[in-house]
Amino acid sequence: MTGLVVRLRLRMWWTAMSRSSLHLTSSVLGGLAALGVVVVLGPLIGLLALRPPALTAITVPIFTGLTLMWVVLGLIAAGVDNVLDPARFAVLPVPARTLARGLLAATLTGIPALMLMGLSFFQVLAWLSAPVAVPAAALAAVLGTLTAVVASRAVTTLLARVMTTRTGRLVGAAIVSLTTLLPLSLNLAVARGQRIDALFAFDAGPVARAASWFPTGWAWALPFDVASGRWLPAAVHLLLAVALLVVLWAVWVRQLERVLTSPLTSSGGQSIGAGRLLPAVLGHSPVATVTARRIRAWYRDSRLVAIALRTAVLPVFFVVQSVVTGTPGLAGAGVVTLAVFAGLTLMNDLAFDGEAWWLHLTTGLRGWEDRLGRALASVIVFAPAVAITYVVSVALGVIEHAVAWGSVVLASFLAALALALAVGAYLPGTAPRTGGNPFAATSGGAAQGCLTALVSFVGPLLLVVPVVLGAVLTLERPVGRWVVLVASALYGLGLLALGVLVGGRRLDRRGPEMLGQLAHAQM
Amino acid sequence: MGEGPALELVGLVKEFRGRRVVHELCLSVPRGSLYGLVGPNGAGKTTTLSMATGLLRPTAGTARVLGIDVWADPAAAKSVMGIAPDGMRLFEQLSGRELLQYVGALRRMPHDVVVERTTELLTVLDLAGDARTVVADYSAGMVKKISLAAALIHAPRLLVLDEPFEAVDPVSGQTIRTILRRYVASGGTVVMSSHVMELVEGLCDRVAVVAGGRVLAEDTVAGLTRGGSLHDRFLELVGAGEVVGDGLGWLGAGLQGGP
Numbered sequence: 217m218t219g220l221v222v223r224l225r226l227r228m229w230w231t232a233m234s235r236s237s238l239h240l241t242s243s244v245l246g247g248l249a250a251l252g253v254v255v256v257l258g259p260l261i262g263l264l265a266l267r268p269p270a271l272t273a274i275t276v277p278i279f280t281g282l283t284l285m286w287v288v289l290g291l292i293a294a295g296v297d298n299v300l301d302p303a304r305f306a307v308l309p310v311p312a313r314t315l316a317r318g319l320l321a322a323t324l325t326g327i328p329a330l331m332l333m334g335l336s337f338f339q340v341l342a343w344l345s346a347p348v349a350v351p352a353a354a355l356a357a358v359l360g361t362l363t364a365v366v367a368s369r370a371v372t373t374l375l376a377r378v379m380t381t382r383t384g385r386l387v388g389a390a391i392v393s394l395t396t397l398l399p400l401s402l403n404l405a406v407a408r409g410q411r412i413d414a415l416f417a418f419d420a421g422p423v424a425r426a427a428s429w430f431p432t433g434w435a436w437a438l439p440f441d442v443a444s445g446r447w448l449p450a451a452v453h454l455l456l457a458v459a460l461l462v463v464l465w466a467v468w469v470r471q472l473e474r475v476l477t478s479p480l481t482s483s484g485g486q487s488i489g490a491g492r493l494l495p496a497v498l499g500h501s502p503v504a505t506v507t508a509r510r511i512r513a514w515y516r517d518s519r520l521v522a523i524a525l526r527t528a529v530l531p532v533f534f535v536v537q538s539v540v541t542g543t544p545g546l547a548g549a550g551v552v553t554l555a556v557f558a559g560l561t562l563m564n565d566l567a568f569d570g571e572a573w574w575l576h577l578t579t580g581l582r583g584w585e586d587r588l589g590r591a592l593a594s595v596i597v598f599a600p601a602v603a604i605t606y607v608v609s610v611a612l613g614v615i616e617h618a619v620a621w622g623s624v625v626l627a628s629f630l631a632a633l634a635l636a637l638a639v640g641a642y643l644p645g646t647a648p649r650t651g652g653n654p655f656a657a658t659s660g661g662a663a664q665g666c667l668t669a670l671v672s673f674v675g676p677l678l679l680v681v682p683v684v685l686g687a688v689l690t691l692e693r694p695v696g697r698w699v700v701l702v703a704s705a706l707y708g709l710g711l712l713a714l715g716v717l718v719g720g721r722r723l724d725r726r727g728p729e730m731l732g733q734l735a736h737a738q739m
Numbered sequence: 740m741g742e743g744p745a746l747e748l749v750g751l752v753k754e755f756r757g758r759r760v761v762h763e764l765c766l767s768v769p770r771g772s773l774y775g776l777v778g779p780n781g782a783g784k785t786t787t788l789s790m791a792t793g794l795l796r797p798t799a800g801t802a803r804v805l806g807i808d809v810w811a812d813p814a815a816a817k818s819v820m821g822i823a824p825d826g827m828r829l830f831e832q833l834s835g836r837e838l839l840q841y842v843g844a845l846r847r848m849p850h851d852v853v854v855e856r857t858t859e860l861l862t863v864l865d866l867a868g869d870a871r872t873v874v875a876d877y878s879a880g881m882v883k884k885i886s887l888a889a890a891l892i893h894a895p896r897l898l899v900l901d902e903p904f905e906a907v908d909p910v911s912g913q914t915i916r917t918i919l920r921r922y923v924a925s926g927g928t929v930v931m932s933s934h935v936m937e938l939v940e941g942l943c944d945r946v947a948v949v950a951g952g953r954v955l956a957e958d959t960v961a962g963l964t965r966g967g968s969l970h971d972r973f974l975e976l977v978g979a980g981e982v983v984g985d986g987l988g989w990l991g992a993g994l995q996g997g998p
Contacts, residue, residue: 495840505844509830510836516832572828574794575889580817581844630764688868728796728814 217310221318222325243327250327254334259638261335265344269443272345273424276440279360280433286332286364287371287432291379302373302475312472316465318473323365326708336361339436352450353439357484360435366464373471428453431460443693463469502581506589507596514597519568519647535605538614547614551606555625556676558598559632563672564645565590566730567571567737568669577727584720587637591712594633602629619697620687623704624680630708631679634715639671641719644730646737679711743806743930745770746791751800753952759785761952763800768930768945770805771925775943776932777969779977783952784932785825785901791930792822794901797939803898809813811903818846823883823931825901831875835866835885838874842889853892860888863918865911879906887915892977898922900931904938915944940969950977 233240257338264272305315323329336357343353421444428449435457441450494511498504514520534550566573576586606625609615683704690696723730746768748784754763761783778784782815789795790837791802792815793813802809809816833841836857843853865882874885883906887974890898898919904912919929919942933939939946940960946969956963956978 325953500844500850502845504846505841509841512837513832570828570832572830574824574827575830575842576845577794578792578817578822580814581845582814595972728794731794 217314218321222313222322224324225322239631246378247327249332252336254331258335258338261338262341264342267345269343269346269349269440270421272342272420273440274420275339275342276424276433276436277420277427279336279356279436279442280427280430282332282335282435283360283364283367284430285433286328287368302472306476310476312476312633315476316469316472317371320365323499324370330362332361332364333357339439343439343443346439349439349443355454356435356438357456359438362437362466363432363457363461366461366468370429370464370471373468373475381678431456434460441653468673470521502585503592505590506576506581506586507592510590510593511596513568514593515640517568523561527554527561527598527601535609535612535614538609539612545614547609548624550614551602551621551625552614554605554627555602555629556632558602558670559629559634560636561598562590562594562633562636562642564647564737565636565641565649566640566644566734567664569734570621570647570738571731571735573734574731577731582720583641583723583727584716585722587641587716587719591633591637591716599629617691617697618685619701620691623683623687623697623701625705626701627683627708628676628680630705630712632676634708634713635671635675635679637712637715637719638722639675641722641730644733644737742770743803744768745772745805746774746899746930747801747803748787748791749801749803751787751790751802752798753783753790753795754798756945758799760953761790761797764949764954765951766947766954767958769877769929770867770928771923772928772944773919773942774928774930775799775939775946776949777934777936777939777946777973778929778932778949779857779934783946783978786952787949788901788930790901792820793817794824795821818893818898819895821893821895823886823890823900823903827907828888829874829882829886830932832873834871834873835861835881835888838885839888839892843892846893847892856886856892860891861960864888864914880908880911883907884915887918891918896927898927898929898931900929902933903931904933904935911921919984935972936968936970938966948973948976 233243261275261278264275302315302319324333332646340350340353340357343349424437424440427433428440428608434453437453438450438457441453494508495504498508514524534553535547537545538550569576584635602625606615606622610618614663683700686703687697690700744767746766748766750766751764751818752759752892764783764787766787776784776788778868791804791809793802793809795817796810804816807816807819828840829838839857839860840853840857843857844850858867861870864887865939866881866888866982868882869881874882877885883903887900887903890900903915907915919931923929923944931939931943943960945957945959945964948955948963956972958970964971
């Protein structure tokens, strides 16, 4: 059975790859990225072997964090495996325990799991600095990796039940998207003027001891305990780690049993408000109608809620970090980043509609109306966020040349929108399935991301260059700054108009082909 | 516009990656008829209807709706027809009422007319109680009905429906039948696909049998069945599989002996 499930997974993976070049590219790129992480990070960890055990102890917090991230990221990327949805086994006479073993083995053959195993191997090498701890490190590697995989599985299935209702999905999306920002806050804590060479004389002991009592750190603390001769904590950690694994396994099997016996999730009819406000404000023209629908989606569609939250919270970190470290450029760059990201969210807007876009096609909606409607929705949703972040940063005094930065922020927001409108009409991108798990951002999404990443990152930069030049040249000129601000607003609006026209014309000409692409845009 | 056919397909061809799925298909649907398109699974019904309605670009051939070339002037053609494709998703974050109003606004109808017709359609199709429920939470039959409502809202002159009765309960089915008959009686034209022969036989005026991307037969229902049932005629035309003859003999064999 175990072998069968593993073969099934590989088979499905292979079929998916051979059927679509997008999938193939994404798998290859994903594999290379994972390999890169292992090749770069692994030896760094391994080199700790040359350092005293006090420093090697840093592996404890690192792997504690890694395990936690693995569980959370498993939710977001469903990178674990959405290929092997346990519900698909519901009609077959398979006991949950057997299936769980199979799914575990299948997960371990996946790229993310292999990456984690690679890194934990280097963790064992790192403990060569204290030979007595090596067997403990090996045990930790096995226990820790299994904990990560099983925890991820258990939490995913647990949350999947919450996710069957729309409200549940919204709440879940909010929590998880904010959790992904944890590493940034970690970065914030570390960035308090620490120099990198100071790290080598650093005693990681206290941090390791703290991390060792965190559930995901129990297993990874074993070699540290042994190396420092703390036998009692070692015993407790071992006990706890094993117990955690057993409990997680039991939870997962239980959840699987539930899924296998009641695969059909029903959410029941959930009623929503009358939604009269938006039409009243925007009117009833086709453009306004599209705008109203996209605005509603930003708060009704859990997939978009997750993106909006992440986009909106990201710059807060830049601003806070700027305040903490006193680096003035950081806040400005943070606001610009928010502006660009907010604009680029339009890039795969069509993919979020998916096949439902036929309603636009069949009603004879003009391409420019589709484009403009979406642009207005993004402006209404994100412009206040950008403006507030900017104003707050200026008020806090972390943005020095307020007008110059203002010009750049304005131009980058409009330029990113324009770019997304035009490019999105050619490359619709991919999106998680409508009404599905909002965290099931697929590997295919990564591929499309790679294809458009270049455009997304280089494009806005290039488009904003003239504004940046203007802003820098007029830094010392009181009147010139304002001229640049007005000019960049006009420039941005010009780009936006161009984006609407170019994207709109493309949709007018290739609407049916776009519909065909959109039929496969959701995974 | 003259008195030509409501829908005319001439030499329609569709190839997917070099594989031809619709072979120079020709079809002419007279105005004021309720026209059934029947065929086995994978016959090319949906592909044909998609090409006829501007959702899928044909490899070759022409499609005319009330004399308007669908692929030369898609916007004009789409303004006179209402389409309810099968299995295509709707904007699921909208409630039923919002969806209808959305489609009405996209079709540039005056807002008060949209509101009035929306309420009427929801009531007639027994969806009034779920008008505020998002389409994502609709059952398959409800989705069918709301798609039909979306196709009807602008009072089109041609209705193209792909499997309009699938998953619809008998009561709603009867309502839809009545709506379609009344619509045709008042001069509208309906083209619908189905694989339920009894339904097509009882409802449609004319039938085309499609299989393998070709029209095998096309006539009035009476002309095609010649006294027999459409079911038998269909099997005869498509060629009923003889597989069931002696195959699967083991199925049920274990039931006689013991537990």
